[in-house]
Amino acid sequence: MKVLVVGPSWVGDMVMAQALFIRLQQEHPGATIDVLAPGWSLPIIQRMPQVRRGIAAPWGHGKLNPRAQWQLARELAREGYDKAIILPRSFKSALIPFLARIPERVGFSGEGRSLLLTDARKRRPTRDGNQITDKTVWRYLGLGVSRADYRRYQFEVPFPALDTDQANIASVMAKLALPTDKPAVALCPGAEYGPSKQWPLANHRALAGALAERGYQVWVMGGPKDVEAGDTIAQGQDGVYNLCGKTRLEDTVDLFAHCQSVVSHDSGLMHVAAASGAKVVAIYGSTSPDFTPPLTDKAIILRHPIECSPCFERTCRFGHYRCLTEITVQQVLEALA
Structure with a gap:
């Protein structure tokens, strides 16, 4: 069996998609899986042993x-290819498998693209007690099964696990002049989605100082947008290192694997940390672990439930951000301990 998967456009979603690749290999031993995805994601895809190769998508955002x-x-x-599985819901993501005449093309309906698919499926949110959930990873796994199995829409989720490179860990730590004799904790203060996901910077700073006093080195990690x-x-703060914008995505995978723990918002780096094997303390504000949980058995989730959370908005409509501000530094320290 030879499968082309059209991958998602976000870091965390790409990591969660590995659950689908694992399941495909389990159900079709020896299957060849190629992934068509944005060029930035190729280093992550290369760390997925189930995938033969990543293919850079020839489109940009909105183009x-x-x-x-x-x-x-x-x-x-x-x-x-025998089959294409199209994870995004955009028209352009379904066009290449159609033009390539792949005989079976599975994806969700939407954006007028059903004619490009041989198996166009409706998304199926499910009810868990009084809570309606629609886990992202369930959507991905659902596209990898038959229509009959898809109707169940509840799946056991294999945890993503990215390969790590010990030699690269040593090389990156040497390049960044990071100590080799102290345990490391990583803090990830960024969230591309917006401030309603972000624990206050003052809390991150206080947490970093408390960890440094306890003998840890603290790595603040993120992209160029997170440098400030x-x-x-x-x-x-002695023992606290700002690594934002100084590492490649594959370096981040390796550094997380070296960490004792990673503290992160619900973000792409949270999913990378979970797939690297690190212990994760995940802070949720406007979003919910019912939809995008860290896929690991080594995660502790911190939430402050209030009547308006989860709202799934980028900014707090009331301006108080209580779902985040009322999660204390002491709570995070206790979770890390």
Whole structure:
């Protein structure tokens, strides 16, 4: 069996998609799985042993790029794929498998693309008691099963597990002048979604200082957009290192694997940390672990339930952010302990 999976566009979603790749290999031993996805995600895909290769998608955000799509579709047509599984719901994500004439094309209906699919499915939120849930990872796993099995819409989830590179860990730590004789805890203050996911920077700074006093080195981790936040947390604190914007995505996987624990919001880095094997303390504000939980048995989830949470909004409509501000530094320290 030869499968082309069109992958999602977010870091955390790409990590969760590994659960589908694991299940496909379990049900079809020896299957070949290729993943068509944004170019930034290829280093993560390379750490997934179930995937033969990652293929950079020829489109950008909001852009179809039809000429490049047609050229890639012609190349993929020669691969002889048996099946395509399209995880995103956009029109452009279904176009290449259609143009490549892959005989079975499974995905969710939407954006007028059902004609591009041979098996267009409706999303099926499920009820757990009084709570309606629609776990992202269930949606991915659901597209990998038959229509009959899809109707159940409850799946056992294999945990993602990214390969790590011990030699790269040593190399990156040496390059960044990080101590090798102290246990490390990583803090991830960023969240691309917006401030309604982000624990206050003052709390991160206080947590970092408390951990440094206890003998840990603290790594503040994130992308270039998080550099200023990292400076706020690390500045003037011995043993606290701002690594935001200084590491590649694959370096982050390896550094997380070296950490004793990782503290993160509900973000892409939370899912990377979980798949690296680290213990994760996950802080949830406007979102819910009922939908995007860290896929690991080594996670502790912290929430402050109030009547308006989860609201799934990018900013707090009331301006108080109590779902986040009332999670204390002491609570996080206790979770880490």
